[in-house]
Amino acid sequence: MAISVDTFFLSPKAHGTLQAQIQQMIAEGILSGRFHVGEKLPSSRKLAMHLGISRITVTLAYTELLANDYLTSRGRSGYYVSENAPVPPSYTPPEKSDETVDWSKAMARQFTGGDTPRKPQDxxxxxxxxxxxxxxxxLFDHANWRLCALRALGQKDFAALTTDYFDQDDPLLIEYIARHTLPRRGITARPEEILITLGAQNALWLVSQILLSQQRKAAIEDPCYYTLRDQLVHSRCQIDAIAVDRDGLPPEHITDDTDVIFTTPSHQSPTTATMPMERRRALLDRARDIDAVIVEDDYEFEMSFLSAPSPALKSLDRDGRVVYVGSFSKSLFPGLRLGYLVGSEPFIRQARALRANVLRHPPGHIQRTVAYFLSLGHYDxxxxxxxxxxxxxxxxxxxxxxxxxxxxxxxxxxxxxxxxxxxxxxxxxxxxxxxxxxxxxxxxxxxxxxxxxxxxxxxxxxxxxxxxxxxxxxxxxxxxxxxxxx
The missing domain is CATH 3.90.1150.10 (Aspartate Aminotransferase, domain 1)
Structure with missing residues (x-):
């Protein structure tokens, strides 16, 4: 029996090359059980005409499926679903068992709820x-990103691709951040003072876990980044939400018993207010007076198209009390999930150990790809x-x-x-x-x-x-x- 050519169509939302899309269509048809062993595929000419693509593209797709034993060739007769093709599994979900565990009592903590909304996936x-x-x-430079990814997957970078760094990071990426990214914000840091994270959200979680407890108090901006507030609620610390004004967080409203101050001085989230230099110095003075640590989330500093941004709060810090959070998610793409923490070496040492206990390190090939994209000038x-x-x-x-x-x-x-x-x-x-x-x-x-x-x-x-x-x-x-x- 022949498989109808009308079974095949190219989705406008599909990703990858045309050859890869054809391979995927046929493989999915076999794995789903729609295409059966011995059934004949449309000829390459007929399928190419139907899809409006080159015949050689279809031929190459068939050849690849033939090599992977999804298809078999019968001389001049054409291509058929191979007898050795993967057999779709026969699976019947088990009936739901009578669970006896009361999970509302078994769980010590719950993480659902909170304020963080979800954007529609579509x-x-x-x-x-x-x-x-x-x-x-x-706006994204797909071509050069792909080249950097291929380079990171090459033999020369085999160690960077496959090494278990444990609590370390790609030295090439760390070097670029230290020599190029941070100086643009007026920050000087040694490699021991930099840690790669899975985005700014992961960085803020590491900070809250290390600096806060039930007995400690955090000051946050109001309004603020909702995920930060959710994270602090889970840390069970005391939270003081301080209303921001046109210049951001007012230092004089921070109480004496505050241990950690979270702020977005360069681009307040979400009001976009920019904290003037005079207030930045006042905030540092207030933190020094009460011996508090400041966590600076410096998101979107690259998107300064109206004028050069003010130096980061961290660049004004002489006491080592500012922990700086940066991210590539807004400047590259959010799915990258790559950011960094900058702080005094004793703090970064603990953040490094905590990260290693939870996820060891962000994937090496992602770090190396970003390092190439940055160092070759594509990022700028x-x-x-x-x-x-x-x-x-x-x-x-x-x-x-x-x-x-x-x-x-x-x-x-x-x-x-x-x-x-x-x-x-x-x-x-x-x-x-x-x-x-x-x-x-x-x-x-x-x-x-x-x-x-x-x-x-x-x-x-x-x-x-x-x-x-x-x-x-x-x-x-x-x-x-x-x-x-x-």
Whole structure:
């Protein structure tokens, strides 16, 4: 029996080369049981015409499947599903057993709930995705990233690829961060003072585990990065949420019994406020007076397209009391999950040991790929290209916001990739956001950023890192219509 050519189609969302897509279609058909042993595949000419691709592409795909024993060739008769092809498993899920464990009592701690929201997994299918922190494929340097990844997989880098570093990191990546990335923020650090993490979120978790306990107190900004607040709740420390103003975190509101101060001085999350130099020095003085440690999350400093950013708080630190958190997730892509911690050697030593106990180290081939991408100049080129595009989008967004009568609550002095917005106090942005989804508009409600005691529902964040420039104004028109009905 022959397999109909109509069984095959190319999905516009598929990844990989055409040859790989054809191989995957046939392999999945066999493994799922749709294609049976002995069934004949369409001829390469017929399948190529059906899919509108080159015949040689189909032939190469068939040849690869033949080599892997998925297909067999019968002279001039064509290709058939091989008798040696993997047999789809016959699996019947067992009936649910009568569990006797009361998990509500068995679990010492629970980690569900919290304020951290989830972005829709299908956000790319939305026409107007005003969401923050997602990558734009049109801006990413796929070609050079692929070359760096292939180089990292080469024989020369076999040790970097396969070595169990235990509590260490790729020396090439550490060297680049120490010699190039940190000096741009005015920071000087030795390799012993740098630790690679699985993104900024992992870095903040390591910090909270080491510096905080039930007997200690953390000061956080309000509003702030919601995942940080969730992490601190799980650490069971005392939390003091301090309202930020137009200049960020006010040092005078930090109480004397505070042990750790979390702050985003260069680009406050989410209001985008930038802390002036005078207040930065005052914050350092306040931390010194009460003998507290400061944790500086310096996200998005690369996205400074309006003017050069202020030096990092860490660069002003002479006491060694600032722990610096950086990340490549916003500047490259969030799925990379690679960041770094910079701090005094005694602290980094403990962070290194804790990381080793939990996950040993981030994958070596990922670290080496990033090291090549940075050291060969591709990273800086992408930053310049991305910053230019974000500047254009922000200009369009600000013009559209003015045109449609929307209200800006905060925008980064140096740039960034989002604008903090404010609706009428009577508006619940979570409700508005849900009502806009059927119109293919995604906006991010601001309530989760606020501490529960001071939760405000009329704020929202508009990201512009992953929305096409020509869709900004039409999307904001729909948002304005939902907020300001005529």
């Amino acid at each position: 956000w790319r299918d939305y026409k107007y995705p005003f969401i923050y922190g997602q990558a734009d494929p049109s 080129a992408q930053i310049r290209r991305t910053a230019k595009k974000l500047h254009q989008r922000r200009t369009v967004m600000e013009e559209a916001i003015t045109e449609h009568g929307l209200t800006i609550a905060g925008r980064g002095v140096y740039g960034g990739s989002s604008i903090w917005m404010q609706a009428d106090p009577s508006v619940d942005m979570a409700t508005v956001a849900r009502s806009l989804m059927p119109q293919s508009v995604l906006v991010e409600p601001g309530a989760p950023f606020f501490a529960e005691k001071n939760r405000q529902h009329n704020y929202y964040r508009l990201g512009y890192s992953s929305i096409a420039q020509n869709r900004i104004e039409p999307g904001l028109a729909l948002l304005a219509k939902a907020l300001l009905p005529t």
